Every structure is written in C-alpha cells, then in structure tokens.
Amino acid sequence: MEALDQDLDDAELEVASEPMLLNVGPAHPAMHGTVRIVMELSGESIERCDVQVGYLHRGFEKMCERGTWTQVFPYVDRLNYVSPMLNNVGFAMACEKLLGVTVPDRCQYYRMILGELARMSDHLTCDGAMAMELGAFTPFLWMIKGREMIWDLMEEETGARLTHSFGRVGGMAQPPTDGFKENVKAVTKQILHIIEEVERLLLGNRIFLDRLENVGIVSQEDAISLGWTGPCLRATGIPYDIRKSHPYMKYGEVDFDVPVGSASDCFDRFMVRIEELKQSSRIIDQCLERMPDSGPVNVDDPRVILPPKEDVYTTIEGTIQHFKIVMEGLKIPAGEVYSYTEGGNGELGFYIVSDGSGTPYRVRIRPPCYYITGGLERVITGQMMADVVPCFGSLNMIGGECDR
Amino acid sequence: MAKALVDLIARTFPDAIVETSAQHGDETVVLTPDSWKSVARFLRDDPRARLDMLMDLTAVDYPDREPRFEVVVHLYSLTKGHRLRIKARVGDAEGENAELDTLTELWASANWAEREAYDMFGVSFRGHPDLRRILTYPEFEGHALRKDYPAERIQPLVPYRDVPNIEKLAPFGRDEGMPFGRQTHAHGRLEIPSDEPESL
Numbered sequence: 135m136e137a138l139d140q141d142l143d144d145a146e147l148e149v150a151s152e153p154m155l156l157n158v159g160p161a162h163p164a165m166h167g168t169v170r171i172v173m174e175l176s177g178e179s180i181e182r183c184d185v186q187v188g189y190l191h192r193g194f195e196k197m198c199e200r201g202t203w204t205q206v207f208p209y210v211d212r213l214n215y216v217s218p219m220l221n222n223v224g225f226a227m228a229c230e231k232l233l234g235v236t237v238p239d240r241c242q243y244y245r246m247i248l249g250e251l252a253r254m255s256d257h258l259t260c261d262g263a264m265a266m267e268l269g270a271f272t273p274f275l276w277m278i279k280g281r282e283m284i285w286d287l288m289e290e291e292t293g294a295r296l297t298h299s300f301g302r303v304g305g306m307a308q309p310p311t312d313g314f315k316e317n318v319k320a321v322t323k324q325i326l327h328i329i330e331e332v333e334r335l336l337l338g339n340r341i342f343l344d345r346l347e348n349v350g351i352v353s354q355e356d357a358i359s360l361g362w363t364g365p366c367l368r369a370t371g372i373p374y375d376i377r378k379s380h381p382y383m384k385y386g387e388v389d390f391d392v393p394v395g396s397a398s399d400c401f402d403r404f405m406v407r408i409e410e411l412k413q414s415s416r417i418i419d420q421c422l423e424r425m426p427d428s429g430p431v432n433v434d435d436p437r438v439i440l441p442p443k444e445d446v447y448t449t450i451e452g453t454i455q456h457f458k459i460v461m462e463g464l465k466i467p468a469g470e471v472y473s474y475t476e477g478g479n480g481e482l483g484f485y486i487v488s489d490g491s492g493t494p495y496r497v498r499i500r501p502p503c504y505y506i507t508g509g510l511e512r513v514i515t516g517q518m519m520a521d522v523v524p525c526f527g528s529l530n531m532i533g534g535e536c537d538r
Numbered sequence: 539m540a541k542a543l544v545d546l547i548a549r550t551f552p553d554a555i556v557e558t559s560a561q562h563g564d565e566t567v568v569l570t571p572d573s574w575k576s577v578a579r580f581l582r583d584d585p586r587a588r589l590d591m592l593m594d595l596t597a598v599d600y601p602d603r604e605p606r607f608e609v610v611v612h613l614y615s616l617t618k619g620h621r622l623r624i625k626a627r628v629g630d631a632e633g634e635n636a637e638l639d640t641l642t643e644l645w646a647s648a649n650w651a652e653r654e655a656y657d658m659f660g661v662s663f664r665g666h667p668d669l670r671r672i673l674t675y676p677e678f679e680g681h682a683l684r685k686d687y688p689a690e691r692i693q694p695l696v697p698y699r700d701v702p703n704i705e706k707l708a709p710f711g712r713d714e715g716m717p718f719g720r721q722t723h724a725h726g727r728l729e730i731p732s733d734e735p736e737s738l
Contacts (some may be wrong), residue, residue, distance in 0.1 A: 135579075159578075170582070186672075187672065188671075188672055188673035188674060188675070191673040191688070193682060195683055196682055196683055196689050197689070199689075200689060218670075231562055232562065234562075279635045301694060336720050356589055356646070358590050358616060359590075359645055359646040359647065360647050361591055361592055361645065361646070361647025361651075363593075372616065374616055379619060380619070415588060469561050469562070470561065470563065470564075470566075471562050472564055472594075472621075472623065473562060474593075481593060483593060483594055483612065485594065485596065485610065485612065487598055488580055495598075496598050496599075496720075498594070498596045498610075500593060500594040500612070504650065504654075505650065505651075507650075508647060508649060508650035509646070512646075537673060538673070
C-alpha cells in the first residue's frame with residue numbers, strides 16, 4: 135500500500151497561524167448542560183476565554199414577587215437542586231429574621247440534620263461527577279448510591295426526593311417521622327463506608343492525581359476578590375465557614391472542624407469536600423443525640439403558622455386564621471434584611487425587601503456559585519484544554535442556582 | 539461593630555452620606571452616587587474597615603420614588619468579620635440615566651454582579667470593562683426585574699444574528715448567521731437561490 139502523503143510537499147502544508155476558536159457547551163456533558171465557554175486556543179493552551187451563563191435563567195426573582203412568602207419555597211428548591219433543603223432553611227431563616235421569631239430547639243436540630251444531609255448529597259454529587267468526568271466511573275456510581283440513600287431518607291421525611299418544599303416560615307411542614315433517628319444513623323454509617331472506599335480507590339490512583347494536582351490554582355487574593363466562598367475558598371487556605379464564623383441555629387454548640395486546603399488546586403477542592411462529608415456526619419451524630427424526641431417543631435405564633443387541621447374544620451377562628459394565611463399570605467413587617475447561611479457551595483444569602491403586604495417586594499438570592507463561576511475565566515486562562523473539565527467540575531457549578 | 543464603620547464614613551466623607559439606618563443588626567449607609575467609588579475604595583483599603591469581600595451587588599426598583607433604583611452592595615470583612623450594606627440611588631422616574639461608577643477595579647466579583655444588575659434593571663456602570671447582558675440574551679427587550687416589566691410579557695423572536703467575518707469560520711452554518719451552528723447539507727443537490735431571476 136502506498137503512503138497516502140507521498141505527493142505532499144511540506145512547503146504546501148498550511149500551518150495555522152491564527153488562534154483557533156473553540157466552543158464548548160452549553161449542551162456539553164462536561165459543562166453540566168448550562169454553561170458555554172468560547173475559548174481562543176493556541177495549540178492546546180487557552181489564551182482567552184469567555185464564559186457565558188444564563189441558559190437556565192427562569193426568572194426566579196421575578197416569580198417570587200408574584201405570590202405569597204410561602205409560595206417562594208418551591209422556587210428555592212429549584213435553585214441548588216442537589217441540596218434543596220439548605221435553600222429552604224436559608225430562606226425560612228431570612229423571613230424569620232425579619233419577623234423576629236426563633237424556631238424551637240427541636241426544629242433547629244431537625245433543620246441542621248436535614249441541612250447536613252443535603253450538604254452531603256451536594257458534595258457526593260460534586261466529587262462523584264468530578265471523578266466520572268476524569269474517567270473514573272465506579273466512584274461516581276458509589277457516591278450516587280450514597281446520594282440515593284439520602285434522597286430516600288428525604289422522601290421518607292418530606293414526601294419528595296428532590297424538590298421537598300419542606301421549609302416553612304417559623305418551622306417545618308411536618309415534625310420528624312418516628313424512625314427518623316435510626317434511619318439517619320443507618321444512612322450516615324453507609325455513606326462513611328462509601329467515602330472510605332472511594333478514597334481507597336482514587337487517592338492512590340496516579341492518573342486521577344495527575345489530572346488534579348497543580349491544576350486550576352487560584353491565589354488567595356484572587357479568590358477573595360472574586361467573592362468565592364464555601365469549599366472553593368477554603369481550598370485556598372482561608373477557614374471561612376459561616377457555621378463557624380457566624381454560627382446560626384445550634385452550630386455554635388456542636389463540635390466540628392473546618393477543613394482547609396493549602397495548594398488551592400483542583401485536588402484541594404476535591405479533598406475539602408471529602409473531608410466536609412465526614413464533618414457533616416459528625417455534626418449529624420451530635421444533633422441526633424441532642425434533638426428532643428417530642429415537643430413543638432413550629433413556633434407558637436398564629437401570624438405565621440397554619441392552625442392544626444382539626445381546628446380549621448371545627449372552629450371558626452381556625453378557619454379564619456387558615457384562610458387569612460393562605461389567601462393573603464404571611465404579613466412580614468416592612469423592612470429589608472440580609473440573612474446568610476452556609477449552603478453547599480458557600481455563602482447562600484437572601485436579601486429580602488418587604489413592604490408589609492403578603493407578597494415579597496424583592497427576593498434577592500446571593501448565589502454562591504454565580505460568583506464562583508465568575509472566576510472560571512481566571513482559573514482556566516493559561517491552562518490546557520483538557521484541564522477545563524476538572525477545573526470546572528471542582529467549582530461545582532449548579533445551573534439552577536447560577537442562572538436562577 | 540459595624541456602627542463604628544458608619545461613624546468612620548461619616549467622619550471621613552461628611553458629604554457622602556445621604557442617610558443611615560440599621561435594622562435587625564444590618565447597618566446600612568446610603569451614599570451619594572458621586573462618592574460611590576471613592577467611599578468603596580476607602581472601605582476596602584482602610585485598616586479599620588478592611589471590607590475585602592464584595593459579597594453581593596444587586597438593585598431594587600422603586601417606581602414611585604425618584605431616584606428610582608437602589609443599588610445595594612453587601613460588603614464583608616474576612617479579617618474583621620463585620621458586614622456593611624452600602625446603597626446608592628440612581629435613575630429618574632422613567633428608569634433613564636441610571637449610571638454609577640463600576641466597582642470592578644476594586645473587587646473582581648463586581649464584574650458579573652454589575653452585568654446582572656445592568657441586565658435585569660438597566661442600571662449601567664461607568665467604566666465597566668464588559669457590560670453585556672449576562673442572564674438574558676443580547677436581543678432581549680426591556681429589563682426583566684423592573685416593576686413595570688410584566689412577568690407574562692412574551693419576547694419577540696430573535697432574527698438571525700449578523701456575524702462579521704463569517705467566511706473564516708466555514709463550514710459552520712452560514713445560513714444561520716451564527717459562528718456555530720448546524721451545517722447546511724446543500725452541496726450539489728440544492729442551489730442556493732440568488733436574488734436575480736434566472737434568464738432563460
């Protein structure tokens with residue numbers, strides 16, 4: 135067989151002298167479906183890039199201005215949809231801050247346990263997807279198996295696997311089920327076992343480490359300037375965790391550590407999340423010990439909490455109270471407040487403005503991964519094309535929260 | 539703690555403060571639009587303030603007020619652990635002339651946040667390096683989070699984009715007018731219709 139290129143003269147071959155323009159996403163699996171990156175490549179390294187978001191924009195903030203305060207909960211479920219419970223609790227706490235009510239201890243522990251479980255499902259998804267995008271499919275399946283256990287537990291508690299809409303201003307929709315504590319203990323034990331297996335599988339894997347170590351380094355100054363929070367900021371060595379720095383609920387009373395990284399590369403971001411999974415399990419154990427088995431879950435405040443169903447159907451006062459709250463909405467006093475909690479990706483802030491009517495005047499969410507994705511351009515410029523995947527994966531961009 | 543910050547601004551920039559308030563522990567300073575950037579720079583650099591993170595920048599629309607928009611910034615100090623909310627009021631009743639200096643040089647996080655405020659409210663930021671729409675698309679008409687934008691409004695269909703230097707990017711879809719798109723499989727079989735009528 136003849137060589138195919140025998141007639142080719144080297145001088146005739148045209149060498150591309152212009153940088154190549156490459157488009158990735160938005161419908162690309164590694165871009166998690168919602169981000170488009172237009173890159174100018176020189177060889178394999180990225181000279182310039184433009185990160186475009188907004189493909190999942192659904193007008194969350196506009197929709198919130200149309201219903202009652204309680205009707206915002208289904209919307210916040212769909213922000214960070216791998217840890218919806220944290221959003222529920224974050225929004226409920228913002229409203230409670232403006233109302234000036236504090237939920238009972240039992241509810242606070244309940245919220246903490248559900249919130250930490252949601253954080254575990256968030257970190258399991260992120261680390262699992264990161265491993266899968268680098269070709270390690272087994273850890274992904276294991277971690278998703280762990281996430282599935284959490285979602286089964288959530289289904290048992292709330293009735294929905296993913297979009298729970300379980301938070302309420304002044305409490306939760308339902309008290310914990312009877313077997314709640316045993317179920318949680320069983321689930322966290324299995325998840326810790328999964329993490330152990332994943333660590334054994336990945337942390338000795340030369341290929342996996344080479345893809346992550348010293349890739350996507352962000353300096354501390356850059357991370358602060360970019361407004362990074364959460365695991366991505368802690369991977370640069372700054373121990374900023376709202377649960378520690380500004381404790382809310384009962385986080386001041388439980389004992390846990392804040393893991394930080396040192397090299398602030400993709401590997402550190404991966405490891406910070408792995409370590410936080412273990413810390414979440416520690417927090418859950420302590421909360422389970424302290425959570426009372428009986429007692430009220432909701433605040434005793436007829437302005438915000440629906441009366442029990444038997445009162446609604448048998449007494450006129452209960453009927454009126456129910457009607458007022460459902461039809462007119464909660465009356466949250468006029469004013470504005472910024473309330474912040476530690477979400478799966480960092481500082482999850484709610485800036486809410488109320489005009490005293492039953493409808494929110496403005497609900498602004500501070501989405502942690504909007505600011506993190508804003509730094510993606512700085513992370514990948516100068517990197518190799520293949521490093522985009524682990525860099526982007528380690529930032530844990532959640533489309534629903536980033537684009538709202 | 540943050541009260542001391544408010545006093546500090548009042549002492550250093552006596553003309554900059556429009557009003558101050560505190561609710562539920564959130565200290566708020568309303569600044570004049572002219573002093574916006576200089577006060578922000580002071581708050582970031584002064585060792586007593588050290589507000590090194592811009593946590594959030596957004597706007598709120600009050601159509602009955604003049605100026606109409608309130609640009610709201612939440613600042614946080616990692617080293618000192620205190621927070622401050624600063625605001626500036628811009629824009630006339632029609633929502634025109636809503637202009638403010640950009641904070642992008644001080645905090646990189648202001649870049650996307652200001653783009654979003656521009657996209658959603660039409661507040662423009664002087665000196666912003668890249669003030670494009672971010673969550674909606676360039677042809678979007680109006681600004682979605684303004685109170686006079688009806689939520690049910692349907693946007694017009696977007697015409698094909700006219701992209702310059704399109705011939706460089708062949709074979710990506712010439713007909714779609716986009717640098718990246720479907721190819722037209724018209725080689726040989728279908729003629730591209732020309733404007734001039736064929737002479738027989």
